[in-house]
Amino acid sequence: MQAGTIAIRRATENDLDAIVAILASDDVGGHGDTTDEAARADYLAAFRTLQQTPRETLYVAERDGEVVGTFQTLLTTTLSGRGSTAMIVEAVHTRSDCRGQGIGAAMIRHCVAEAERQGLRLVQLTSNARRTDAHRFYERLGFIRSHFGFKYKLK
Known part of the structure; x- marks a missing residue:
């Protein structure tokens, strides 16, 4: 299915079933x-x-x-960095039958462009440690490995 132009837009309630189907097809994340x-x-x-x-x-x-x-962004302002704001990118997923077609790159480039437009300090994201292909993908787009992530599960 490689055809038209990729458009990035805010999700609407009408997109919900398609988004959930993409998330549910993830066999690595383990989010249930x-x-x-x-x-x-x-x-x-x-x-x-x-x-x-x-x-x-x-x-x-x-x-x-x-x-x-699909993907999600969160803007967070901290006192560190002289009170700057960063964009956190979460839940980046491309439909499994569409991977390798530039969709993920378009989504991430959208995030970077939006952060630049808003004058933010940085764009950051985390990726499951088992997603080595995704790590290489993010590095190709200019991201650097800089921190270790930790989780404390409550549910």
């Missing part, structure tokens, strides 16, 4: 995402929360009217 209709209310509640949070944005990458990727 599912297309089971019983879980839809959870995703809808989270989507609506995101829509009401001005410093968080959920995006989709669309090609020929189909959602082929």
Whole structure:
């Protein structure tokens, strides 16, 4: 499915099923995402929360009217860096049948361009330690490995 131009836009509620399908097809992340209709209310509640949070944005990458990727950004301001703001990029996923077609690069370039437009200090992201292909991908786009990440699971 390599055809038209990739468009990056804010996600709408109409995109929710396509986004969840992309997340549910991830066999590495282990987040427990599912297309089971019983879980839809959870995703809808989270989507609506995101829509009401001005410093968080959920995006989709669309090609020929189909959602082929998704990602989320969060702006965070800290006192370190003289009170600067950074963009955190989360949940970057390309539909499995569309990988290797420039969609991920388009999504990340969108993030960098938006951060530059807003005059932010940096763009940062984390990637599952097992995703070595993704690590090489981010490095090709100019990201550098700089920190170790840690998690403390509550659920």
